[in-house]
Amino acid sequence: MTAASLVVNEIKGYHRFIKFLILLVAVAAVASMARFVFGLGPTTNLNDTYPWGLWISFDVVTAVPLAAGAFTLGAIVHCFHIKKLEPLVRPAIVTGFLGYSLVCIGLLLDLGQPHKGWHVMRYWNLHSPMFEVSMCVMAYTTVLLLEFLSPVTEKFGWYLPMRVLRWLEMPLVILAAAISTLHQSSLGTFFLIAVDKLHNLWYNPLLPLLFWVSAICSGMCIIIVEATACHKWMGQPNEGVLLRTLAKTLPWTLALYIALRVYSLLVLSNGPFFDQPVLTLLFGLELGFGFILPFFMFTQQSVRNDDRRRVIAALLVVFGLILNRFNVSMFGMMDPNQIYYPSLIESLVTIGIIAAHILFFVLIAKYFPIFEHHPETVDYSLPDRFRKIDGGKGSEETVPVVGQPVAETND
Amino acid sequence: MSKVDTSKQKAFLIDMTKCTGCRGCQVACKQWNQLEAEKTEFFSGEGYQNPPAMSEYTFTRIKFRDYQKNGQNEFAFYKEMCMHCEDPACASVCPVGAFEKTAEGPVVYKADRCIGCRFCMIACPFGVPKYEWSKGLPLVKKCTGCYERVVEGLQPACATACPTAITYGNRDEMIKIAEERLAKHPDKYIHKVYGKEEAGGTSVIYLTSLPFDELGFKPVTLRPLPGYTWQALRMVPAAFLTVGGGLSALSWITHRKDRLKKEREEEAATAGEPKEDK
Ligand code: SF4
Numbered sequence: 001m002t003a004a005s006l007v008v009n010e011i012k013g014y015h016r017f018i019k020f021l022i023l024l025v026a027v028a029a030v031a032s033m034a035r036f037v038f039g040l041g042p043t044t045n046l047n048d049t050y051p052w053g054l055w056i057s058f059d060v061v062t063a064v065p066l067a068a069g070a071f072t073l074g075a076i077v078h079c080f081h082i083k084k085l086e087p088l089v090r091p092a093i094v095t096g097f098l099g100y101s102l103v104c105i106g107l108l109l110d111l112g113q114p115h116k117g118w119h120v121m122r123y124w125n126l127h128s129p130m131f132e133v134s135m136c137v138m139a140y141t142t143v144l145l146l147e148f149l150s151p152v153t154e155k156f157g158w159y160l161p162m163r164v165l166r167w168l169e170m171p172l173v174i175l176a177a178a179i180s181t182l183h184q185s186s187l188g189t190f191f192l193i194a195v196d197k198l199h200n201l202w203y204n205p206l207l208p209l210l211f212w213v214s215a216i217c218s219g220m221c222i223i224i225v226e227a228t229a230c231h232k233w234m235g236q237p238n239e240g241v242l243l244r245t246l247a248k249t250l251p252w253t254l255a256l257y258i259a260l261r262v263y264s265l266l267v268l269s270n271g272p273f274f275d276q277p278v279l280t281l282l283f284g285l286e287l288g289f290g291f292i293l294p295f296f297m298f299t300q301q302s303v304r305n306d307d308r309r310r311v312i313a314a315l316l317v318v319f320g321l322i323l324n325r326f327n328v329s330m331f332g333m334m335d336p337n338q339i340y341y342p343s344l345i346e347s348l349v350t351i352g353i354i355a356a357h358i359l360f361f362v363l364i365a366k367y368f369p370i371f372e373h374h375p376e377t378v379d380y381s382l383p384d385r386f387r388k389i390d391g392g393k394g395s396e397e398t399v400p401v402v403g404q405p406v407a408e409t410n411d
Numbered sequence: 412m413s414k415v416d417t418s419k420q421k422a423f424l425i426d427m428t429k430c431t432g433c434r435g436c437q438v439a440c441k442q443w444n445q446l447e448a449e450k451t452e453f454f455s456g457e458g459y460q461n462p463p464a465m466s467e468y469t470f471t472r473i474k475f476r477d478y479q480k481n482g483q484n485e486f487a488f489y490k491e492m493c494m495h496c497e498d499p500a501c502a503s504v505c506p507v508g509a510f511e512k513t514a515e516g517p518v519v520y521k522a523d524r525c526i527g528c529r530f531c532m533i534a535c536p537f538g539v540p541k542y543e544w545s546k547g548l549p550l551v552k553k554c555t556g557c558y559e560r561v562v563e564g565l566q567p568a569c570a571t572a573c574p575t576a577i578t579y580g581n582r583d584e585m586i587k588i589a590e591e592r593l594a595k596h597p598d599k600y601i602h603k604v605y606g607k608e609e610a611g612g613t614s615v616i617y618l619t620s621l622p623f624d625e626l627g628f629k630p631v632t633l634r635p636l637p638g639y640t641w642q643a644l645r646m647v648p649a650a651f652l653t654v655g656g657g658l659s660a661l662s663w664i665t666h667r668k669d670r671l672k673k674e675r676e677e678e679a680a681t682a683g684e685p686k687e688d689k
């Protein structure tokens with residue numbers, strides 16, 4: 001059997017859902033080719049009134065905070081030293097790494113001159129928030145790659161790089177948190193230049209801080225959602241006890257966010273606030289359902305301890321964050337006489353990017369030891385003995401993954 | 412942004428009361444910049460103006476506004492173009508510094524640098540930069556201030572073509588002339604020199620007889636826009652050091668605590684053992 005047919009057979013064994021994801025990704029790949037062949041104008045609904053659309057609003061401005069779980073959790077586990085949450089770290093890093101890689105792809109598609117993207121490194125403009133974010137995203141994707149390489153080295157039993165990575169763990173965690181702080185907040189700085197364009201409900205000088213705090217909230221909520229989903233659909237152990245601990249910090253961060261939000265509205269912004277009913281509604285939905293309601297839910301022990309209600313509260317925060325980013329980057333700047341909505345190709349590409357994220361996560365979880373990373377089972381000091389523990393064989397046998405049974409019958 | 416010596420800067424003084432709406436400037440600009448014609452239709456935008464908006468093919472445009480004066484129908488005009496801000500928002504947000512405020516006054520665009528992120532279009536308070544939506548690898552287009560002409564000592568094409576309304580010269584002088592006109596004919600003008608302070612000052616200065624907003628001038632802040640983002644961006648190094656340093660210190664403390672605890676436990680264990688032996 002050739003390598004290609006091996007791959008084909010392997011793919012044939014996947015679950016229907018995974019095949020569906022592959023289809024979505026393929027469609028998105030074709031759609032993004034169309035963007036280059038026919039140009040941005042004909043394939044998207046962007047124009048001189050709306051130079052930024054779905055790709056910036058979702059693929060960049062929203063996807064970056066959704067991938068904030070990695071740095072938040074890294075800091076909680078390693079700096080605040082709440083070691084028992086460690087099993088959650090690896091999946092979070094994989095999500096982060098995938099998220100950021102896809103942000104880079106989304107950004108490159110949106111750029112008019114993607115082949116010149118590297119110019120950011122050549123012509124520095126320290127006054128540009130875009131410069132700052134691009135540098136940080138590149139740096140952080142590298143950091144995430146290094147963190148992500150840990151399970152890869154374990155799988156193949158490469159001791160030397162593994163040792164180096166172990167030794168780098170703490171510096172990387174701290175670097176990750178510092179870089180993330182910068183670009184999560186600088187995404188908010190983007191919109192500080194939109195004076196007189198962004199609606200008063202969202203425009204205020206605290207935007208960068210608000211973006212940072214909400215990214216931390218949503219990063220943790222994404223971890224809750226992800227761990228619950230992995231338990232439900234990928235046959236992973238129930239991490240409910242750990243999520244409970246994590247959920248305990250959420251009322252605090254959410255309260256901080258809501259307080260900052262209220263302060264910025266009452267003290268730092270000038271009305272009129274409620275002159276456009278649609279924006280008022282979006283604002284109410286975002287703050288009420290996306291932040292205040294889950295805040296009250298997370299203060300309840302009964303919610304934190306219940307798998308279902310906890311994940312609902314977390315999903316609400318994720319909803320609030322997505323709506324917030326869209327409000328700031330799209331709805332709040334819209335001209336009521338000329339509404340922007342994404343074109344079919346824009347939508348297909350974004351759907352494909354989301355599908356790619358889930359797809360790669362499932363595949364990585366299938367082939368690399370990202371779930372069984374419990375520190376007590378790993379010997380940090382002697383790579384040689386570590387090899388005996390893991391056998392360097394990989395871990396397919398121990399990880400029941402969606403589609404796995406099908407794969408085995410096909411073999 | 413690097414502040415240039417403003418005294419030598421050139422500026423446009425555009426007196427809208429003297430504009431006849433001939434659109435000679437529009438034509439001259441197209442010719443000089445070799446811009447393609449646009450297919451236009453009557454009343455495709457608001458009012459009589461054509462094309463309906465500035466675009467990749469149209470760097471300047473005369474906007475028409477009809478109004479009633481003493482029972483008569485009258486026209487007022489507004490020449491739309493890049494304002495060549497003193498402290499341009501487009502230059503401050505561009506990640507690769509593709510825009511530059513030149514010592515002569517025009518804000519120029521270096522196409523070879525541009526990566527096409529379109530942040531300049533979001534940032535410009537006057538909605539000036541336009542994009543080549545028709546192309547696969549598009550660039551930004553906007554009024555060049557006829558920089559090539561200005562450095563050679565010529566006047567911009569539109570200023571040369573204009574029979575009545577546009578005066579081009581040193582910015583300080585243009586402001587002086589504008590203020591003199593206001594003082595001389597207070598009844599003729601709205602008492603304001605638009606561009607003297609707007610967005611921190613621009614190199615295009617307007618006088619009009621109708622309220623500025625009615626003509627389609629954008630309401631803009633008087634503060635230079637780059638300041639709005641810089642007040643947050645300048646904290647970046649401090650934020651980096653605070654978070655980095657704070658977390659390093661924190662982890663040092665927590666790890667030390669952990670180690671001490673372990674040592675104490677070990678000590679207790681080793682101290683306990685001999686006793687039990689006896
Ligand atoms: S008007 Fe806009 S494009 Fe022209 S210099 Fe000012 S900010 Fe830049």
Ligand code: SF4
Pocket residue numbers: 504505506507508509510524525526527528529530531532551
């Ligand atoms: S589109 Fe080009 S000129 Fe405009 S901000 Fe981006 S890189 Fe700079």
Ligand code: SF4
Pocket residue numbers: 439440441443444470471492553554555556557567568569570
């Ligand atoms: S200055 Fe030059 S480019 Fe600008 S509007 Fe006038 S002719 Fe056109």
